[in-house]
Amino acid sequence: MLRVEGVVKSFDDFTAVDGAYLTVERGETVAVIGPNGAGKTTLFNLITGHLKQDSGKILFKGEAIGGLPPYHICRKGIARSFQIVNIFPRLTVFENVQVAVHCQQRRSSTLFRPAHTIAVKETRDILESVGLSGQTRNVAGSLSHGDQKVLEIAIALGNEPELLILDEPTAGMSPEETWTTIELVKRLALMRGLTILFCEHDMEIVFSIAQSIMVMHQGRTLVQGTPEEIRNNSFVREAYLGGA
Amino acid sequence: MFKSIVHSRGSGIALALLILLALLPLIVPRFFVYIFALIYVTSLLAMSLNLVVGHGGMFQFHHGVFYGVGAYAMALVVTKTSWPLWIGFVAGPLVAATVGLLIGWFCVRLTRLYFAMLQISLGSLIWAVVFRWYKFTGGDDGIHGIHMPPFLASLNHSYYFILVVLAISLVLMYLILKSPFGATLQAIRDNPQRCEAVGIHVRRHQLYAIVIATFFAGIAGVLFVVLERSVFPEMLFWVMSLEILIMCLLGGWFTFAGPMLGAAITVGLRTFVGRYTEYWTLILGIILILLIFFLPDGVMGFLLKTFRSQAKEGSERSPL
Amino acid sequence: MGGVTYGPAELISQLLVGLSRSMILFIVCAGLSFVLGVLRVPNVAHGSLYMIGAFVTFTISKWIGGWVGFWLALVLAPLVVALISLIAERALFCHLYQREHLLLLLFTFALSLILGDLVKIVWGAEYRSVSAPDVLKGSISMFGSSFPRYNLFLLVMGPLVAILLWLFVNKTKIGRISRAAAVDREMVGVLGINVSWVFAIAFVIGCFLAGLGGALVAPTVGITLGMDHTLIIEAFLIVTIGGLGNMWGALLGSLIFGVTQAFGVLMWPQFAIVFPYLAVVIVLLLRPTGLVKSVW
Numbered sequence: 001m002l003r004v005e006g007v008v009k010s011f012d013d014f015t016a017v018d019g020a021y022l023t024v025e026r027g028e029t030v031a032v033i034g035p036n037g038a039g040k041t042t043l044f045n046l047i048t049g050h051l052k053q054d055s056g057k058i059l060f061k062g063e064a065i066g067g068l069p070p071y072h073i074c075r076k077g078i079a080r081s082f083q084i085v086n087i088f089p090r091l092t093v094f095e096n097v098q099v100a101v102h103c104q105q106r107r108s109s110t111l112f113r114p115a116h117t118i119a120v121k122e123t124r125d126i127l128e129s130v131g132l133s134g135q136t137r138n139v140a141g142s143l144s145h146g147d148q149k150v151l152e153i154a155i156a157l158g159n160e161p162e163l164l165i166l167d168e169p170t171a172g173m174s175p176e177e178t179w180t181t182i183e184l185v186k187r188l189a190l191m192r193g194l195t196i197l198f199c200e201h202d203m204e205i206v207f208s209i210a211q212s213i214m215v216m217h218q219g220r221t222l223v224q225g226t227p228e229e230i231r232n233n234s235f236v237r238e239a240y241l242g243g244a
Numbered sequence: 245m246f247k248s249i250v251h252s253r254g255s256g257i258a259l260a261l262l263i264l265l266a267l268l269p270l271i272v273p274r275f276f277v278y279i280f281a282l283i284y285v286t287s288l289l290a291m292s293l294n295l296v297v298g299h300g301g302m303f304q305f306h307h308g309v310f311y312g313v314g315a316y317a318m319a320l321v322v323t324k325t326s327w328p329l330w331i332g333f334v335a336g337p338l339v340a341a342t343v344g345l346l347i348g349w350f351c352v353r354l355t356r357l358y359f360a361m362l363q364i365s366l367g368s369l370i371w372a373v374v375f376r377w378y379k380f381t382g383g384d385d386g387i388h389g390i391h392m393p394p395f396l397a398s399l400n401h402s403y404y405f406i407l408v409v410l411a412i413s414l415v416l417m418y419l420i421l422k423s424p425f426g427a428t429l430q431a432i433r434d435n436p437q438r439c440e441a442v443g444i445h446v447r448r449h450q451l452y453a454i455v456i457a458t459f460f461a462g463i464a465g466v467l468f469v470v471l472e473r474s475v476f477p478e479m480l481f482w483v484m485s486l487e488i489l490i491m492c493l494l495g496g497w498f499t500f501a502g503p504m505l506g507a508a509i510t511v512g513l514r515t516f517v518g519r520y521t522e523y524w525t526l527i528l529g530i531i532l533i534l535l536i537f538f539l540p541d542g543v544m545g546f547l548l549k550t551f552r553s554q555a556k557e558g559s560e561r562s563p564l
Numbered sequence: 565m566g567g568v569t570y571g572p573a574e575l576i577s578q579l580l581v582g583l584s585r586s587m588i589l590f591i592v593c594a595g596l597s598f599v600l601g602v603l604r605v606p607n608v609a610h611g612s613l614y615m616i617g618a619f620v621t622f623t624i625s626k627w628i629g630g631w632v633g634f635w636l637a638l639v640l641a642p643l644v645v646a647l648i649s650l651i652a653e654r655a656l657f658c659h660l661y662q663r664e665h666l667l668l669l670l671f672t673f674a675l676s677l678i679l680g681d682l683v684k685i686v687w688g689a690e691y692r693s694v695s696a697p698d699v700l701k702g703s704i705s706m707f708g709s710s711f712p713r714y715n716l717f718l719l720v721m722g723p724l725v726a727i728l729l730w731l732f733v734n735k736t737k738i739g740r741i742s743r744a745a746a747v748d749r750e751m752v753g754v755l756g757i758n759v760s761w762v763f764a765i766a767f768v769i770g771c772f773l774a775g776l777g778g779a780l781v782a783p784t785v786g787i788t789l790g791m792d793h794t795l796i797i798e799a800f801l802i803v804t805i806g807g808l809g810n811m812w813g814a815l816l817g818s819l820i821f822g823v824t825q826a827f828g829v830l831m832w833p834q835f836a837i838v839f840p841y842l843a844v845v846i847v848l849l850l851r852p853t854g855l856v857k858s859v860w
Contacts, residue, residue: 074440099439536663
């Protein structure tokens with residue numbers, strides 16, 4: 001479904017991504033791992049259009065999407081959550097998700113109908129499936145960090161994506177919150193038939209839910225394979241797991 | 245569509261206020277009728293600015309240009325052409341919105357400070373042309389004695405006309421802010437990057453908002469002409485633009501009606517203070533400083549916060 | 565537009581007029597740009613401080629008279645302005661540094677309103693004028709036409725200020741700290757330097773330059789209320805096309821502004837002020853972030 005081939009991206013003299021390769025099949029849950037600075041977030045930014053690659057190809061469902069602006073890529077079926085919490089702090093939880101749903105229904109520019117009557121059911125459904133139904137009226141900025149990260153995911157779901165990209169979805173969470181979120185991700189993938197691409201530092205999580213793992217090191221893809229293959233790969237061991 | 249207004253809490257208050265204001269010319273002396281009409285015009289202008297500043301998060305620092313352009317468009321149509329008068333009324337907001345579209349198109353490509361600077365420079369260019377083109381725009385004198393249709397001949401009639409137009413405009417603005425368009429605009433204000441990631445074409449949306457805001461600014465310009473029968477190049481000067489910004493700050497730019505309150509206070513104080521001293525600007529500066537230090541949410545914002553926190557305390561104290 | 569033809573003598577003469585006006589604009593804009601670079605706030609009160617510089621120069625040269633009065637005013641007026649800015653900064657401005665930039669800008673606007681009316685209170689609304697000392701009066705003949713001596717004086721002062729400012733920013737400790745704070749204020753704070761004092765110094769120096777510009781312009785124009793309003797918009801535009809926070813950008817912007825205005829006077833006197841604005845618009849459409857790379 002998603003194919004990244006030989007993508008390179010540099011900033012001035014620093015090459016953040018230097019030959020990345022990634023294959024994500026429909027319905028899979030794929031993880032990207034690598035030490036800090038390996039280029040994971042940059043790769044995600046390239047896929048979602050926040051950055052433009054210098055060379056290489058990014059194909060989604062056979063179509064080249066490299067260089068398209070983020071809102072265009074979103075419309076093609078890719079949604080994303082951010083590593084640093086990136087919600088709408090002044091809006092309520094309900095409104096946060098509703099913005100995404102409105103856009104999905106192409107209603108963002110509707111002028112003369114009250115917002116709170118449009119796309120209510122879809123928004124409620126999403127909030128229920130992530131477990132935030134009890135907080136719909138709260139201002140998003142007042143939520144706990146863990147809940148804000150879940151809200152992140154909820155907003156991304158508002159776009160009814162086919163591919164959901166999660167950038168360190170459990171960063172900064174307590175252990176219980178982490179496992180709840182991971183269960184949530186697993187459930188969502190099953191219920192909605194989502195394809196999931198995520199990156200994480202917590203190896204337990206990665207090995208428990210990923211069906212395919214891609215390892216990055218210094219901007220380059222070392223290898224991609226099943227958890228077993230990765231666990232036994234000596235290069236990976238040396239570069240990453242051994243020292244972790 | 246109107247259900248949401250009828251059901252909202254503020255509508256009862258608004259209706260009562262409207263009736264009171266409609267009765268005003270029967271109660272108060274002529275001078276106050278004039279002042280209130282001026283407040284209405286200024287309120288509409290401040291509300292239009294707040295659409296893009298308070299609710300849209302854009303640095304629209306030269307909004308006065310669109311106000312002035314709308315007013316001059318009407319004035320020029322009425323005084324320089326022999327077209328029917330209603331064209332002048334329509335030309336004001338249309339020309340203002342067109343200029344808004346042109347300037348906005350260039351500005352939305354830029355971030356915040358550069359947005360502001362480009363707008364200030366384009367606006368100053370227009371001001372400079374209007375200020376110097378004596379033959380066409382009256383130069384630094386402006387245009388005076390603009391002829392109005394018979395139904396607007398008296399001050400009272402003008403007052404009602406302005407009040408009605410203001411009321412309709414406010415209803416429209418309220419609907420716009422409560423619509424998905426408005427919700428998206430506020431989301432863009434809070435986090436434009438996230439909006440892009442959610443599929444919103446941020447620049448286009450901002451441009452739409454600018455066109456709407458400048459349209460209403462043009463209406464305010466037309467209303468000014470109805471009231472004063474004149475136009476002045478000062479309407480396009482950057483000082484006017486900053487004054488409107490202050491009105492929004494004073495009233496509270498994250499609230500709906502805040503800018504109206506700010507406009508009312510500013511015009512009211514200016515008139516009142518103006519009787520005793522010619523140093524109104526000094527007073528305005530001091531008020532602004534007090535505002536910045538003590539009431540950054542503006543008067544309305546402050547009132548709403550105290551109101552809400554008292555309501556919350558009340559409900560917490562009740563048994564259950 | 566008029567069918568007058570201009571020979572090289574008139575063109576050069578007008579060019580020099582434009583250049584000397586650019587020098588004054590540069591001195592003021594260098595100050596504005598400096599404040600903008602370090603504090604990240606466009607100082608709307610800059611125009612009012614310029615105006616105060618001119619009025620104070622008037623008062624001092626009137627009291628003391630003669631050429632002594634003028635030269636003394638040239639030194640004292642900027643100092644008075646610097647003092648006023650220091651008071652405003654320490655009493656009020658410095659408490660706002662943690663707040664949003666928009667509020668800082670509105671504070672400077674409030675300050676400009678207050679200072680503007682204070683000038684009205686102290687000096688009244690009439691035109692004032694200052695005469696240049698004898699040594700700078702009159703003109704010199706060069707290249708077939710006459711150049712006012714005062715303009716030549718300005719052409720010397722401009723580069724002088726530029727050099728001094730450059731030396732300050734690059735060779736003195738305070739200057740270098742200011743420049744560092746412009747680029748990364750958190751880092752400077754981490755290094756144990758009191759960022760608030762750096763801001764104070766930068767603000768005062770920027771305002772000193774505004775006062776100096778006002779003092780220098782005094783003999784060449786009618787000193788009136790409203791000087792602040794016209795100047796601040798020109799200064800803002802110049803600083804923007806030059807590149808925010810960059811002194812050389814301010815110089816380039818001032819040159820463009822002054823020269824286009826001078827030639828505007830020649831080509832279409834009625835619309836002379838449109839020319840520099842048009843030049844600004846063109847620059848901004850082509851290079852919205854300014855001609856020279858901004859400090860941040």
